[in-house]
Amino acid sequence: MYLAIILIPLLGSIFSGMFGRKLGAQGSQFITTFGLIFTCLLSFTAFYEVGLNHSPVSVDLFSWIDSEYFLVSWGFTFDSLTVSMLIPIVFISSLVHMYSISYMGGDPHTQRFFSYLSAFTFCMLLLVCGDNLLVLFVGWEGVGVCSYLLISFWFTRIAATKSAIQAIVTNKVGDWGMSIALFAIIFVFGNLDYSSIFSLAPYINTDILTFISLCILIGVMAKSAQLGLHAWLPTAMEGPTPVSALIHSATMVTAGIFLMIRTSPLLEYSSTALIVITCLGSLSAFVFASIGLVQNDLKRIIAYSTASQLGYLGAVCGLSQYNIAFYHIINHAFFKALLFLAAGSVIHAMADEQDVRRMGGLAKLLPFTFVVMFIAALSNIAFPFLSGFYSKEIIILSGYSQYSFHGSFAYWMTTFAALFTSIYTTRLLYLTFFSIPNGPRNNYENTHEAPFFMAIPLGILAILSVVFGYLSKDLFIGIGTDFFANALFIHPNHIIIVDAEFALPLFIKLLPSILTICGFIGTLLFYEFVPNILVEIKLSKFGRMLYTFLNQKYFFDLVYSRLIGLVLNIGYMTHKVIDRGTLELIGPTGLTNLFNNTSKNIASLDSGYIPNLALYIILSVITLTGAILYLDDARLLLIFISTLFLLNSRHFTTKTNSPLFY
């Protein structure tokens, strides 16, 4: 059963990818979707068996690398972390499959799309279930590739291919960090098994652990779009909307966070790395939330929201609260997938219009979509008692309860990020659904509510976005819960959950919620009654500068493109001067020319004129005899041979054109 969870998506992918032509669009839709639903049921069973009944399973398939003391096997382990991670992955994946049946129905490449989706799910499962870092790395690379394929699914659009290339290149930077981390781990621990690494971690030098952790962090930064390597995530929205929902919000981007949770026994022993992670995470949360304030593309706003939420996750991992991070992963997966799917539904209804400024007034036209999107948005801004509230609140509070500089930094950053989140989400809602209609008339005349297959996932996710947080809070982060057992490790010095829940001052504890609600109501009021003030603020000198600054995403892209342009120029120079110039001349070309010339020189000695040949033979006999009998030093012989290369035939060949001897 456990292997079936991993294999069924693969089989579905192979069937619809290889035999899509035979199966037809509907056949491959059916096979992949049904396979995913079945996998989903299996993983619920797995969750029950492993998670709730505390009976971890490990499956060792066969040996992969067997080189002296370095052994890597194809093994999978299913502990409570893995099976809980299966829930969002497989569940959302199956919902997205179902949604795509309708959303991608008219596409001529349906089979390919479903094949990619299932392949992605398979890679993600590989990543989650592996019992050593190499299997994880295979899945890691696999999701990167699938992400590339899915972003550039509409490969005729230049923007899509561009952003796909950006995504894979940025991910390669992360993979570079990851592979260095893997090499370092092999070097230090001699193995890649989780069990060996984690049991040895306490005895390893902290500096080495810090190095490894920072390398892992580079991988995490790329995959989970932390500040610095984030640029690919917003542009990845060029892909189809279900892809954005599945990959770029719910599952793949959490792979990095999952890796941090998985390697918690390593990270915990390196306080430096933890501080770096906290600061980076909270900064990302703040920066992306502020960028989200001024974006105009519907999906891009949600993308920045995702990036900001990932910042939260990073921050809380840095604060050692891995169970909270994990809890937020699941909640976030539900409401963010819902947000994307609902946004997809809106875009679908509005004839693929994505700019929020050209929407408005859709609440009456799309009531169902409006309701689910409203729920998702409220959950996203952590409106009290919705899913997002439970996890996000505790993340922000755990920052303060660390009682350290970086803890407070994280607290304030995330608090303001929460305010921004509430503002941009409300702005999104308002512009899309409440404001006066701004779009072309045609779009409004053709609006239609989501069809059946699109509505089911929306409904299910909406319910989960409301209740899941409340239902599972005690399971995942309740005080004293033993749900995760040994699956993750929190150093006893870092346990702060009690402080976060009970020991904070009332003001601090309530501030995020108050700011969130203020932001929500304030934005609504501003947009409804005094929108001119916003325009004036924007048009003032300072406002214009700020707007440009935020709208241009802190000029990250500009800096990167300058920097990369510089590097590429240097590369071109070295290529031109060193590679194709000096090395080429000394290396391949030079050698080829040398040998060819020598060959021609020697060949021109073969005049075919018999007296010449005879003379030559007698000379060589004399040389050989002399060399053997009277030449003691072999080096002289080398000199003799090297003259062969230097000798220029022009000086002593006689051209004989005798008709008899040619």
Place this chain on the structure above:
Amino acid sequence: MLLLGIITLVMTIPLASTYLSTILIHRIAFLVLLFSGLLTYNTLYVTPLSSGIGILGGLFQTTLLSHSLEIFILILGSIILLITPSDEKIKDLNKTTTNMFNYWDNLVSNSVKKFLPIVKNNTQLIDYPLIVLFTTLGMISLISSSDLIIMFLSIETQSFALYILATMNRNSESAVAAGLKYFLLGGLSSCFILLGSSLIYSYTGLTNFESLNILQSVIGQSFEENSYNYLAIGTLILTIGLLFKIGAAPLHSWAPDVYDGVPTIVTTWLTIMPKLSILIFFIMNNFLIDSNLLMISALLSLLLGSITGLAQYKIKRLLAYSTISHVGLILLALSYDTINGLESTLFYITQYSITSLNIFLILILLGNTLDKNSITSIYSPIQYISQLRGKFYYNPALSIAFSLSLFSMSGIPPLIGFFGKYFVINTALMNGNYFLSLVIVITSVISTVYYLQIIKTLFLPDTNNNTISISGSNNLSPILVYIVAILTLFIIFFMIYPTPILNSIHMIATTQYYC
């Protein structure tokens, strides 16, 4: 024993040639070779053979080594002999021309006859099998010779037969020139051999190798300086003369000219057989050799063979240079007086002869597919590498076999040539000769360049259509194709079941050293 059998059979042929058809003579010669191979095989298991038997009062000395290699030579010879009659047979079937005596003529289609009217009355070409038998006799007696005089006589038997063989095609200017060149320069080298032998004799008064061996081992220990030198000079000059015969490096200059000039069938014979016998003679009497000389010669052969080959545009010249570099490898393996050296030499000789034979057979077969109007010479239709252009599209199987043999020559791993090279390098490394092993590796790379050029040419699309398209490929002689198939499969699949060959070579080498 078998030598007598060969001689009598050889004698019958000139008597009978007037009323026997050429094809019959070829068949008889083929059977003679095969039968003498069988005879040799029969006596292979005679018990005292392992320690060596002296025949004819110690003039000949046969051991297990010489015997098994005789079998090898005889079989190879018979295969090469198969080429011509079967060709003729095909032509007979196709045309039913009646002029049976003039079988060279039958090779030629009517269109070419117009250009070469003198080809007729060329009856002396009928002696081809006879001459081949003579050189085989020379080779076999050389292998088991155990006396300076016998050695010289058998070398001359072999060489004179080869000179005649080279000039076999009297009407070709290039063949005659090549034969003459071969004859004159070969005479020069025979002088050296004779000079060496007489120096040895004048100093020691001995002609028997066994006595020489004993003497050398005695004086080698006691007198270091003055007395040893004459014997050393003698053997040195003798060896140089022999090196000329196998076309090793500084004395190689005749080889490309001669190989290029003579008909392809004769080239096949020339590149493989005489080398084989002399190399085996070296193995049998390795006390004669100065290993320094062999190493220098090997080094030069490797360098010259691989580098000079780059500039060649005629295929047989190129193959001649490739032969030179392979001879270098064999000499290198030979220069180590250890059991490993012997084993790698034997293995290299075996695999090289087989691969080389395969290449020439394919070359002849490919030559048959050429349009008779466009070629310049009928006996060696393929002269330039560029003539091979696009052959892949007309005869894929043959071209693939050709490329595989060339790959094997350059030492690409799963093929047999790789193992040959591997053993040689292994021996060189085991004896601590790092410089030479490096040279082997580098020259292998360089020589791969020209092999790959041939292969590239084979697979390039044909621009000027000078091939008889599909029907030409059906015109191939079935038995030759069969042999090519067997040899190619042997080259490919040696890796899967190498035990019989490696084991027998190991056994032969062991008897040479420990019995």
